[in-house]
Structures are given as structure tokens and as C-alpha cells.
Amino acid sequence: MTEAVLVLEDGRTFHGESYGAEGTTVGEAVFATGMTGYQETLTDPSYAGQIVAMTAPHIGNTGVNGEDDESRRMWPAGFVVRDPARRTSNWRSTGSLDDELVAHGIIGISGIDTRALTRHLRDRGAMRAGISTELNPGRLLERVTASESMKGADLAPSVSTTEAYVVPAVGEKRFTIAALDLGIKTATPRHLAALGVETHVLPSTATAEELLAAGPDGVFLSNGPGDPAAADYAVAAVQGVLDARRPLFGICFGNQILGRALGLGTYKLRFGHRGLNQPVLDRVSGTVRVTSHNHGFAVDAPLDRPTDTPYGQVEVSHVGLNDDVVEGLRCLEVPAFSVQFHPESAAGPHDAAPLFQRFVDLMEEARAGTASAGGPSLVVEHSTGEKN
The missing domain is CATH 3.50.30.20 (Carbamoyl-phosphate synthase small subunit, N-terminal domain)
Structure with a gap:
């Protein structure tokens, strides 16, 4: 050897x-x-x-x-x-x-x-x-x-798709979404497809106008690498989506981008969260989920009170039980929410998979004219049961 x-x-x-x-x-x-x-x-x-x-x-x-x-x-x-x-x-x-x-x-x-x-x-x-x-x-x-630090690194464009593509729904199509590919995993549109969602995946530098051009029912922000402080283009796109009050769901890097779009800060963690066994408290339901993580940066937001933003109040919906890191955001006046972990469960665990159903519920409420906020916590009985 x-x-x-x-x-x-x-x-x-x-x-x-x-x-x-x-x-x-x-x-x-x-x-x-x-x-x-x-x-x-x-x-x-x-x-x-x-x-x-x-x-x-x-x-x-x-x-x-x-x-x-x-x-x-x-x-x-x-x-x-x-x-x-x-x-x-x-x-x-x-x-x-x-x-x-x-x-x-x-x-x-x-x-x-x-x-x-x-x-x-x-x-x-x-x-x-x-x-x-x-x-x-x-x-x-x-x-x-002599090498560059991860702090300040803008890596999403280097891993994103360069051309838009479509992942069709399985069975009857119920909704169409635009996904901002900041480093998307294949399991994510697969989970959404099983729920009747057609996903149009766009490059990381897509603008709000491009994300909304086809009139999607919602917008998804994917996981991805690098420092969220360097991704101003994604922040601007998300602010345009929030202005349009289109239902929005972000995970991992997408959680950090939503945080920045709301005016919150981000910071680099000491050694990050990476693995399949991270306990997270859902503060709305009071339940604990074991979740999959891969992030070295986090959103800086108070845990004890909602924060006033240009888009209304936002609260911390999920907290990491190992170190009290912000693990989710829930907007109270616009239809947007996000989590820091990976609900697509690739690979495992499957505790958070129902969050995709929550996104579908939010789009359904918006179609009915009743959506106004990020909504309640994940609902376990909606799990697709899909195994990756």
C-alpha cells in the first residue's frame, strides 16, 4: 500500500x-x-x-x-x-x-x-x-x-445545475414548484414527486423572476455548500419570492438563505453538525426528532422571542438539543418556513420526512386563499414511508 x-x-x-x-x-x-x-x-x-x-x-x-x-x-x-x-x-x-x-x-x-x-x-x-x-x-x-478558508467561500454555483430540468410528479400532478439548486440531492424531488409535486430545478443564480416565471405553486431552497454570507444572489432571489408571498420551504443552506433574506445574520459553527443522529426539538409540538445534518454555518436568531423583520415576525421553530443552535425558522406573516436539517432522509433517519407534506399543505392553503404563515410543526402521520 x-x-x-x-x-x-x-x-x-x-x-x-x-x-x-x-x-x-x-x-x-x-x-x-x-x-x-x-x-x-x-x-x-x-x-x-x-x-x-x-x-x-x-x-x-x-x-x-x-x-x-x-x-x-x-x-x-x-x-x-x-x-x-x-x-x-x-x-x-x-x-x-x-x-x-x-x-x-x-x-x-x-x-x-x-x-x-x-x-x-x-x-x-x-x-x-x-x-x-x-x-x-x-x-x-x-x-x-496557503489554501482558502471555508469562511467566505461561495460554492453553490460550482455544484449547481447549469441548465434547468424537470422532475415529474408520480401519478397525478397536484402542484408545481421551482427549486433553487444550491446543491440539491436527488432524494428531495423524489420525495416531492411521491406527493404529486412536479419540480422544476433551476441553477443557483436564478433570479426571483426566473423562479416565478412559470407560475409555480411554491418555491423550494435546497441544501448546499459554502458560506451563506457569500450568496447574495440567492438572498435577493428569496426576497423576491417573499415579496410575491409565494409558499416557500428551505432546508439546510436554504434555511440560512431564508434567514439572511429576512434580515437575520449567520455565523460559522466551531465544528458543525454532520451525521445522521442529531436530536432536534420541534418547539411548536414539543416533540423531538432524530435528524440528518450537514452544515458548518447557522442562523443567528433569538430563541426566546419572535424577531421583527421586513416580512413580519419570524420565530425559531426548531432547536438543536446538543448545543441550542437554530434548526428551523417559521414566518408568522408570510407563507415561508425552513429547517437546518435534511428531511429527505438520504441516508436516514426518516423522522423529518413529513416536512415535505407540510410544504404541500402550505401550497394547498395558498391555492385556497387561506395561507398566511409558515404553519404548524411537522405532522408525523403524513410520512410517505419512502426508504432511500
Whole structure:
């Protein structure tokens, strides 16, 4: 096996073996706590520009397949695992993870103490890092410290579609929506399609006029990578949608963009939330959901009271139970709401899938002329039960 080295920007160094493609890469070192779902993680555009360390020790056991990809390619700058699977064992497998990493040019490292790396990132915060099979630690550190920070990075246009496309509804079409692709995952329009929604996916730089041109029943803001403070174009588009009082639902990066459009601030988290086991309190219903997360930035809003904005009052609808981070917004005077987590459940859990039904309910209310606000919390009995 080829030797590889991982160097953090503060000089911490880990020696291991190459896993995937060989070469040199730099990015922001983060950790993901999911025990499964590595294929969905690797194909999630929200991980663009990041070196992802998996905290679960055994990765690659079930191989890869042609059904679980969440986009057209793998996006992370690098991949870190402790014990890669020696062989795959799953009836759906069509290949091995290491071969797939090579095919997509993803440079990785294995055989390092990922527990020590995770503890270091929790203590010191997410930071720039590099993986190399060709540079010594000193030269790699120079490359890392010369690289760009995630703060201020505008990455959505680099992962978004360049041409609009349509995902048709399954069965009878009930509604049509425009989705702003900031890094959308394929599971999102699939969930909406199962509810009778036709999704028109537009590039990240689409204007409000372009989003509303076809007269959609609602507008969706997707997940995506980078710093929301750098995405002024998306903020302007969302403000135009809010001005038109069109029902709007945002997730992850879309939650942050809605927050900015309402006049709220955003900030970078110390090490972010990435994984499938994040507990979130729905403050409206008083229930707790275990949710899927992938974000390094968050909305800055008071938890103890609604906030006055140019679009009326907005309240924090969901809160992360690990650290009280804002996990959702609910507008009280315009039909808009958002959550920081991933309700499309790719990969799992499925607690938040009913939020898509809430979006459908909001569009139905708007069509009937009764919608005025982001509405109540998610309703569990509306879950599609779809498994990804």
C-alpha cells in the first residue's frame, strides 16, 4: 500500500495508507458521525471543498451501487477512514468503495486514529487540512496554510445545475414548484414527486423572476455548500419570492438563505453538525426528532422571542438539543418556513420526512386563499414511508 499523510493547519499530523485516488488535496477537515450512508455522504454536494472523516471505524462494508447516489458525482476534497472494508458484502453492491473513489478522483487516507482526529477537531474546531501520497508533512502544511478558508467561500454555483430540468410528479400532478439548486440531492424531488409535486430545478443564480416565471405553486431552497454570507444572489432571489408571498420551504443552506433574506445574520459553527443522529426539538409540538445534518454555518436568531423583520415576525421553530443552535425558522406573516436539517432522509433517519407534506399543505392553503404563515410543526402521520 502507498503511504499517505494527513496534515491539519495547526501542524497535527497523521500517517496512514492511501485509500482511493493518489495525489495531493486540501480542504476543510470535518467529521461525519453516521454509522452508515457513506455513499450518500460522498455524493452530497454540501460536502464540496471538505475533507470528510468518518467516525464509524468500518467503512465500505456494503460497497457501492447505482441507486444511492445523491448527485452526478462525488464532491468531498478528501476522505478519511480508519478501517476500510477488505471486501464488500451486500446484495445491492455493484462495486467497491475504494474503486469508486479512484474513479471519481477522491484522494483518501486510511489506517489513522479517527477518534483522535475527531477529538482534535472538536477541541480546536474545523480547520484546513491536506492529504498527500507525494508530499512530506512540511511541504503539505505549506500547501494547507496557503489554501482558502471555508469562511467566505461561495460554492453553490460550482455544484449547481447549469441548465434547468424537470422532475415529474408520480401519478397525478397536484402542484408545481421551482427549486433553487444550491446543491440539491436527488432524494428531495423524489420525495416531492411521491406527493404529486412536479419540480422544476433551476441553477443557483436564478433570479426571483426566473423562479416565478412559470407560475409555480411554491418555491423550494435546497441544501448546499459554502458560506451563506457569500450568496447574495440567492438572498435577493428569496426576497423576491417573499415579496410575491409565494409558499416557500428551505432546508439546510436554504434555511440560512431564508434567514439572511429576512434580515437575520449567520455565523460559522466551531465544528458543525454532520451525521445522521442529531436530536432536534420541534418547539411548536414539543416533540423531538432524530435528524440528518450537514452544515458548518447557522442562523443567528433569538430563541426566546419572535424577531421583527421586513416580512413580519419570524420565530425559531426548531432547536438543536446538543448545543441550542437554530434548526428551523417559521414566518408568522408570510407563507415561508425552513429547517437546518435534511428531511429527505438520504441516508436516514426518516423522522423529518413529513416536512415535505407540510410544504404541500402550505401550497394547498395558498391555492385556497387561506395561507398566511409558515404553519404548524411537522405532522408525523403524513410520512410517505419512502426508504432511500
